[in-house]
Amino acid sequence: MPSFLRRIEIMVHRANSATVIKCALEDDYHHFRVAITIKDNTINAIDTAGLRTPYSLCAQAGPELEALQGLAIDEVLHTLPQRIDARLQCTHQLDMAGLAVAAMAKGADQRRYDIAVPRHVNGGTTARLWRNGEEILCWQIENNFIVAPPKFAGVSLQRGMAAWARTTLDTDMAEAALVLRRGAVISLGRLRNLDLEQHAKPLGYCYVQQTERASQAHRMVGSTLDFSDNPASLCADDQDWLKTPTM
Numbered sequence: 001m002p003s004f005l006r007r008i009e010i011m012v013h014r015a016n017s018a019t020v021i022k023c024a025l026e027d028d029y030h031h032f033r034v035a036i037t038i039k040d041n042t043i044n045a046i047d048t049a050g051l052r053t054p055y056s057l058c059a060q061a062g063p064e065l066e067a068l069q070g071l072a073i074d075e076v077l078h079t080l081p082q083r084i085d086a087r088l089q090c091t092h093q094l095d096m097a098g099l100a101v102a103a104m105a106k107g108a109d110q111r112r113y114d115i116a117v118p119r120h121v122n123g124g125t126t127a128r129l130w131r132n133g134e135e136i137l138c139w140q141i142e143n144n145f146i147v148a149p150p151k152f153a154g155v156s157l158q159r160g161m162a163a164w165a166r167t168t169l170d171t172d173m174a175e176a177a178l179v180l181r182r183g184a185v186i187s188l189g190r191l192r193n194l195d196l197e198q199h200a201k202p203l204g205y206c207y208v209q210q211t212e213r214a215s216q217a218h219r220m221v222g223s224t225l226d227f228s229d230n231p232a233s234l235c236a237d238d239q240d241w242l243k244t245p246t247m
Helices: 058-068 073-078 091-105 161-168 171-191 236-243
Strands: 003-014 019-027 031-039 042-052 110-118 124-131 134-142 145-148
Touching: 003 091, 003 171, 003 236, 019 091, 019 236, 031 091, 042 058, 042 073, 042 091, 058 091, 073 091, 091 110, 091 171, 110 171, 124 171, 134 171, 161 171
Parallel strands: none
Antiparallel strands: 003 019, 003 110, 019 031, 031 042, 110 124, 124 134, 134 145
16 A cells, blocks of 8 residues: 655764754655754754755745754753744754754764655554664554554644653653654645645645745645655665765
8 A cells, every 4th residue: 555655864973163963854745954053052054955845935944944043952952842933934844953953962873764654544544653773653543543552542643742742751752753743644645636736725834834925835746756665765865965974
């Protein structure tokens, strides 16, 4: 059965003068890169690239991420929702920045998340997440609620999950759960033909969905890919960039 697949790869390059963190994300609908320079425990510079996006204005959200410049690492890890309006950002690039900083703070040199969500049947599917090749989570999902395993049963993918995860799970598991939640929600796009939508909807959830620009964020027809038969190609074009220790 066709599946929604997503890969997030992070590489941390440490030097005496600064740390450069590279993060690449690719899935059926998106392909982004985010690079962050850390100096004196503070975000010094950010660079982004939207290589494949669902709407024409998605890549323009990159400069909005510069709002993180000047924030201390602890602020990014613990108080980011109070310091930045996520609705004015590209959701995926903001997620990438948070994961990149978290990986560095934990002392990791690299980290990879892989997600697989088979197409829903009668509202149900099984969502899996691997971290560095090890399966960490496997959820049975029905109508946007997790029904198994018991630890997650009854949790909604739509509302309140972030607060629940951060107060119920340890830091690493909360991060993994939120990464999988994002993929599980996005996978619902496979249930409709996105190319029939002329532009983004003015829902206000992200940069392109703001009322003032949604009608100008035109659908990038043909941008959706299917990696079901070739998951190894996810982020394959990012490997040289990830390994380069400069912005």
